[in-house]
Amino acid sequence: xxxxxxRRVLYAFPLLLGxxxxxxxxxxxxxxPDDMARMQLGHKHVTEQxxxxxxxxxxxxxxxxxxxxxxxxxxxxxTIFFQKSVGLFWFxxxxxxxxxxxxxxxxxxxxxxxxxxxxxxxxxxxxxxICVALLMVLFRRSYLEFGGIVLCxxxxxxxxxxxxxxxxxxxxxxxxxxxxxxxxESLQALKFIALPIAIGVLAGIGSGxxxxxxxxxxxxxxxxxxxxxxxxxxxxxxxxxxxxxxxxIPILTGVVVVLPLxxxxxxxxxxxxxxxxxxxxTIDAINSQDFAIVRSMVFLGSVLYIVGLLLTDISYTLxxxxxxLS
Amino acid sequence: xxxxxxxxxxxxxxxxxxxxxxxxxxxPRMRRPLRQIGASKTGMVSLTVxxxxxxxxxxxxxxxxxKDSNEIVxxxxxxxxxIRLQGEKTYSAPFAAHLFGKELMVLEDxxxxxxxxxxxxxxxxxxxxESELFYDVLMKAxxxxxxxxxxxxxxxxxxxxxxxxxxxxxxxxxxAKAVAWTVFWIxxxxxxxxxxxxxxxxLGTDKVGEDxxxxxxxxxxxxxxIGTLTTLIMLPLAIVFGILAGFFRGWVDDTIQYLYTTLNxxxxxxxxxxxxxxxxxxxxxxxxxFTSLIxxxxxxxxxxxxxxxxxxWTGLCRMLRAETLKLREMEYVQAASALxxxxxxILFRHILPNVMHIVLISVVLDFSSLVLAEAVLxxxxxxxxxxxxxxxxxxxxxxxxxxxxxxxxxSLTASFLFMFTLVLAANLFADSVRDAFDPRRxx
Numbered sequence: 001x002x003x004x005x006x007r008r009v010l011y012a013f014p015l016l017l018g019x020x021x022x023x024x025x026x027x028x029x030x031x032x033p034d035d036m037a038r039m040q041l042g043h044k045h046v047t048e049q050x051x052x053x054x055x056x057x058x059x060x061x062x063x064x065x066x067x068x069x070x071x072x073x074x075x076x077x078x079t080i081f082f083q084k085s086v087g088l089f090w091f092x093x094x095x096x097x098x099x100x101x102x103x104x105x106x107x108x109x110x111x112x113x114x115x116x117x118x119x120x121x122x123x124x125x126x127x128x129x130i131c132v133a134l135l136m137v138l139f140r141r142s143y144l145e146f147g148g149i150v151l152c153x154x155x156x157x158x159x160x161x162x163x164x165x166x167x168x169x170x171x172x173x174x175x176x177x178x179x180x181x182x183x184x185e186s187l188q189a190l191k192f193i194a195l196p197i198a199i200g201v202l203a204g205i206g207s208g209x210x211x212x213x214x215x216x217x218x219x220x221x222x223x224x225x226x227x228x229x230x231x232x233x234x235x236x237x238x239x240x241x242x243x244x245x246x247x248x249i250p251i252l253t254g255v256v257v258v259l260p261l262x263x264x265x266x267x268x269x270x271x272x273x274x275x276x277x278x279x280x281x282t283i284d285a286i287n288s289q290d291f292a293i294v295r296s297m298v299f300l301g302s303v304l305y306i307v308g309l310l311l312t313d314i315s316y317t318l319x320x321x322x323x324x325l326s
Numbered sequence: 327x328x329x330x331x332x333x334x335x336x337x338x339x340x341x342x343x344x345x346x347x348x349x350x351x352x353x354p355r356m357r358r359p360l361r362q363i364g365a366s367k368t369g370m371v372s373l374t375v376x377x378x379x380x381x382x383x384x385x386x387x388x389x390x391x392x393k394d395s396n397e398i399v400x401x402x403x404x405x406x407x408x409i410r411l412q413g414e415k416t417y418s419a420p421f422a423a424h425l426f427g428k429e430l431m432v433l434e435d436x437x438x439x440x441x442x443x444x445x446x447x448x449x450x451x452x453x454x455x456e457s458e459l460f461y462d463v464l465m466k467a468x469x470x471x472x473x474x475x476x477x478x479x480x481x482x483x484x485x486x487x488x489x490x491x492x493x494x495x496x497x498x499x500x501x502a503k504a505v506a507w508t509v510f511w512i513x514x515x516x517x518x519x520x521x522x523x524x525x526x527x528x529l530g531t532d533k534v535g536e537d538x539x540x541x542x543x544x545x546x547x548x549x550x551x552i553g554t555l556t557t558l559i560m561l562p563l564a565i566v567f568g569i570l571a572g573f574f575r576g577w578v579d580d581t582i583q584y585l586y587t588t589l590n591x592x593x594x595x596x597x598x599x600x601x602x603x604x605x606x607x608x609x610x611x612x613x614x615x616f617t618s619l620i621x622x623x624x625x626x627x628x629x630x631x632x633x634x635x636x637x638x639w640t641g642l643c644r645m646l647r648a649e650t651l652k653l654r655e656m657e658y659v660q661a662a663s664a665l666x667x668x669x670x671x672i673l674f675r676h677i678l679p680n681v682m683h684i685v686l687i688s689v690v691l692d693f694s695s696l697v698l699a700e701a702v703l704x705x706x707x708x709x710x711x712x713x714x715x716x717x718x719x720x721x722x723x724x725x726x727x728x729x730x731x732x733x734x735x736x737s738l739t740a741s742f743l744f745m746f747t748l749v750l751a752a753n754l755f756a757d758s759v760r761d762a763f764d765p766r767r768x769x
Contacts, residue, residue: 014584015584015587015588015591018584018588019588019591019592022588022589022592023592023600026600026601026604027600027604030604030608031604031607031608035607035610035611036607039606039607039610153750153753153754153757154750156694156749156753157694157746157749157750157753158742158746159701159702159717159721159742159745159749160698160702161701161702161705161718161721162721162738162742165721165725165728165738168728169728169733173728261593264593267595267702267706268702268705268706271706282595282596283706286599286603286706286707286708287707289603289606291603294596294599294600294603295600297593297596298592298593298596298597298600301591301592301593301596302591302592302593305590305591305593306591
């Protein structure tokens with residue numbers, strides 16, 4: 001087990017290196033640092049000197065991959081690729097391009113609001129989806145199930161933007177139950193995050209409940225369920241004791257993959273509700289064309305995804321004793 | 327005649343789809359699943375709605391230089407030119423005869439007054455809008471209804487007499503009737519809207535006074551292009567890599583797995599954002615290549631499709647790899663290789679046709695999520711060009727007016743209705759395609 005984990009962690013390095021090279025090519029080879037400087041400083045009326053200063057301040061004045069002027073080892077280290085990539089591996093993200101703040105400190109601070117919205121959304125969404133799906137399976141081949149399926153397809157077909165706009169309008173503006181947007185420290189935050197969480201859960205029901213329903217239905221047809229019914233268990237007992245337990249394996253492992261990514265937050269949710277999390281941080285970076293932040297977030301996202309994959313494999317062994325890692 | 331890049335690709339895609347459907351119709355193996363789709367009423371009705379959207383999108387994909395102004399316009403623009411050109415000054419509500427906001431006006435005797443000015447085109451033929459408006463709208467709507475309903479009914483009844491009682495048809499009678507009704511209502515709806523549109527702004531006007539109905543109709547093409555061209559770009563990657571990885575295993579498999587895990591591990595929104603930033607810089611650098619606004623917007627749309635294609639092939643690739651791994655151990659493949667059939671032939675004859683159902687299902691399923699993704703991406707400013715008509719841009723523009731009192735609701739409603747119809751139809755059609763082609767669901 002430990003051996004397996006170590007091997008997987010080692011396997012993560014080539015992946016992260018690949019991610020790094022890809023973003024490097026996108027940001028520095030396709031565009032030169034000069035282009036970035038011009039983009040930040042404005043296109044037209046900008047002097048060579050200003051561009052040079054901008055680059056020097058942010059360390060973009062070095063050669064891309066190979067510094068011929070430097071001596072020995074620093075031929076490799078005194079380059080943009082080395083300087084801007086190596087730090088990422090121990091989460092030293094450097095400073096942002098536009099307002100020169102420490103990216104690592106910003107991320108640490110903004111992680112928690114993201115989590116405060118994303119985690120309850122995930123948990124509540126999971127519970128709701130399972131309940132809805134179980135209800136549909138319990139009343140299968142009835143009008144209730146048919147209505148449920150139709151409702152799911154309808155809910156699926158609405159863009160998530162409309163859920164947010166509609167929720168903000170009806171609950172925030174007309175009924176004035178909660179503030180439309182904003183965030184606060186500690187428990188005061190509850191009234192701000194209630195609406196985003198509710199909307200997140202609602203927006204996920206359509207696809208989530210439908211997907212779980214197919215999982216449950218596959219399980220309901222199996223032999224052991226028939227045996228359980230033959231023993232005289234009632235339909236609800238069969239569903240909760242047998243079907244739910246076994247269908248939880250794919251559901252839980254599907255959830256584990258996204259667990260680490262919860263830190264990244266949801267882009268649109270956070271920016272609509274002005275929650276100072278990592279999602280809105282990313283959007284701001286995209287809008288102000290801050291390559292340093294975008295690159296750090298790409299790296300962070302990849303790390304979290306790989307951690308998620310590892311956790312999935314481990315969770316398989318925990319919930320399903322038939323699976324052995326080798 | 328001007329052929330934009332996306333236009334050309336749209337017609338390539340159309341050609342490919344026609345070839346595919348001719349192949350499917352002539353292949354006896356395909357008759358059972360096709361007949362199952364033909365028997366499902368919801369499937370056929372949603373297919374009809376989809377085809378209507380496609381027709382609008384195609385009309386909007388034939389561009390030429392307009393005679394009077396040197397703009398590039400499409401056939402749809404030409405056809406809708408009354409709606410396109412009759413712009414107002416700023417916001418006006420649906421079926422309004424007055425502007426939405428009060429303005430300072432000078433009366434005949436020279437005294438200034440705050441009032442709602444009359445619209446330049448909407449309801450301009452009325453003398454006294456307050457009393458006449460309602461009956462006039464009703465009149466115009468019934469005229470439009472009668473004008474379109476009678477020819478549509480006659481044509482449909484004639485067609486129905488000719489085709490409905492043919493034996494061995496793919497479409498069942500019940501769904502043929504449902505399709506006929508759908509066509510009838512679509513034609514009537516369009517006829518009524520067109521008739522009304524020449525007198526009123528049926529869905530109001532937006533901030534710069536452009537007709538919202540026109541905007542929403544133009545957005546159809548953007549949605550369709552993103553939903554389909556992305557697939558065109560993603561399919562070759564997914565199919566080639568997926569099948570090769572599953573069939574050859576060894577280092578080919580390792581490399582391809584590494585490739586898609588790397589791509590998958592990057593949050594797709596960020597990868598799209600990064601690529602769009604790069605495209606923006608490239609366009610700013612080579613401004614001389616993009617002569618007109620529409621060419622520039624078109625280029626960005628194409629880039630967006632490519633980027634979405636590159637980020638979205640991994641899922642299908644993984645599925646195809648798993649399926650190929652399973653297939654290559656099947657007896658008939660083993661038999662073929664034992665008989666000395668070349669590997670290339672095995673790939674084309676035995677593996678490829680047997681994974682096609684997965685490809686088909688995932689293409690139809692992906693379509694609706696891509697249309698929805700466009701709106702979200704436009705909201706983060708990494709979607710289509712701000713000058714392109716798209717539902718995402720419409721929502722984005724209207725969102726800023728949410729705080730306004732009274733509410734400007736028509737842009738949001740229009741984009742909601744159009745998007746919802748398209749995505750719902752796509753989802754329902756995808757369901758019936760999946761039911762017909764997925765071997766696990768046959769029963």
